[in-house]
Amino acid sequence: MSALIGDIKKIPQEKGPEVELAVFGDEYYARYENKGGYAAIYDEQMGLFTYAEVIDGKYISTGVAITKEPPGNLKPHLRESDEVMREKAQRRFEKREPPSLSG
Numbered sequence: 212m213s214a215l216i217g218d219i220k221k222i223p224q225e226k227g228p229e230v231e232l233a234v235f236g237d238e239y240y241a242r243y244e245n246k247g248g249y250a251a252i253y254d255e256q257m258g259l260f261t262y263a264e265v266i267d268g269k270y271i272s273t274g275v276a277i278t279k280e281p282p283g284n285l286k287p288h289l290r291e292s293d294e295v296m297r298e299k300a301q302r303r304f305e306k307r308e309p310p311s312l313s314g
Contacts, residue, residue, distance in 0.1 A: 215241065226258030230277055240300035242270075248287035251277045268292030 215234045222243075223229050232243040232251055243251040243260065252263040254272040262281050263270040270291055273282050291299075 217244075222260070224253075224259050227260075227276065227278065230260050232260065232277075239303040240296050242290065244288070245277050247281065249277075249281050249285060250287075250289040263289065265289045265291060268295045 214237045217233045217235055219231055220234050221229045221231055230245075230251075232245060235242050235244070245251055250263040250265075250270060251260045252270045252272055253259075254261045254274070257272070257274070257276070260277040261272040262275050262277060262285055264273055264282075264285060265271070268291055270289075273285065275282055290296075
């Protein structure tokens with residue numbers, strides 16, 4: 212996967228319809244925004260993309276589905292801290308499968 216810089220992608224949800232989100236990142240770290248520029252995160256418990264807020268530098272689900280109006284106090288274009296982004300990317304990098312030796 213090459214880097215994506217705001218490419219709009221249709222992304223499935225377990226308990227809801229596909230959503231269109233702008234994707235920024237690569238195979239090791241990606242963040243998502245809706246068309247209004249609000250950060251989105253996949254909430255595993257809800258099975259849906261929800262609006263994200265940032266607490267201690269990390270995205271946290273607001274519990275409000277991205278298909279609804281954003282919470283009134285939420286600001287667009289929120290981002291995780293550089294440290295959190297690096298940590299998440301490093302974990303993904305370490306989990307990758309080594310190249311096949313069989314050709």
